[in-house]
Structure formats: C-alpha cells, structure tokens
Amino acid sequence: MESAAVAQRDALTRFGYALSDSTRTQVLLRLRSGAAFPSELADTIGVSRQVLSNHLACLRGCGLVVAVPEGRRTRYELADSKIGHALDDLLGLVLAVDPACCPASGEEGCC
Numbered sequence: 250m251e252s253a254a255v256a257q258r259d260a261l262t263r264f265g266y267a268l269s270d271s272t273r274t275q276v277l278l279r280l281r282s283g284a285a286f287p288s289e290l291a292d293t294i295g296v297s298r299q300v301l302s303n304h305l306a307c308l309r310g311c312g313l314v315v316a317v318p319e320g321r322r323t324r325y326e327l328a329d330s331k332i333g334h335a336l337d338d339l340l341g342l343v344l345a346v347d348p349a350c351c352p353a354s355g356e357e358g359c360c
Contacts, residue, residue, distance in 0.1 A: 260312075263311040263312060263313070264311070264313070264335070266311065267307070267308055267311050267313050268339075270304070270307075272294060272296055272300065272301070272304050273304050273307060273308055275293075275294045276290055276294065276301070276304060276305065276308060276314070276325075277308070277313065277314075277327070277332070277336060278336060279293055279294070280314060280325060280326055280327050280333075281327070281333040281336055281337070283326070284317065284324045284325060284326035285324060285325060285326075286322055286323070286324050286325075287301055287302065287305060287323070287325065290305075290325070305325060312328055313327065313328055313332055314326065314327060314328055315327075315328045
C-alpha cells in the first residue's frame with residue numbers, strides 16, 4: 250500500500266475510533282463552535298472531570314484536538330477547522346438504518 254493511502258486509512262481509522270464513543274463525539278461536536286476549558290466541557294456534557302480528561306487525552310492522541318495553554322489553565326480546540334466541516338458533513342447525512350442490523354447505542358453487534 251502506498252504511504253499516502255496508509256496515512257489516509259490511519260486518519261479515517263482514528264476519526265472513526267474517536268466517534269465510536271458518545272462522550273468523545275459530544276466533545277468534538279461542542280468544540281465545533283469554539284475552544285473550551287475542560288471544566289466547561291465536563292459540565293456541558295455531564296461527565297466527571299476525570300472521565301473528560303481521559304477522553305481529551307484520547308482525542309489529542311488521535312490528533313483531533315489540541316491543548317492550548319492560557320495562563321494557568323488549558324483550553325481545548327479542534328486541531329484543524331476541517332474537522333468541524335467533516336462533522337457538519339457527517340451530521341448532514343441521512344442514513345437508512347435497519348434497526349435489526351444496528352442495535353441501539355451501547356449494545357453489541359452494531360455494524
């Protein structure tokens with residue numbers, strides 16, 4: 250496989266992994282509208298700060314968000330504005346889903 254093809258595959262795999270968790274998805278959707286501090290994100294999403302910290306570390310590792318020092322605090326933002334556009338495009342999709350194929354979120358066996 251060519252290196253460009255491998256890089257593209259790996260980027261999509263990371264993006265898919267990030268979106269596979271509802272908390273990470275909520276973080277990415279919230280950051281579409283601008284940078285935020287972890288405490289704000291935790292309160293908005295309704296998770297503990299420790300849980301949010303773990304998800305932010307994952308999103309940083311995937312290259313989807315960046316941490317920006319601001320005084321004694323750190324704010325988070327999307328690593329590239331194209332990520333927000335990609336999320337908008339995904340939200341615009343209308344998917345025909347067979348409930349028998351893809352059970353409700355959190356259940357085993359989803360496509």
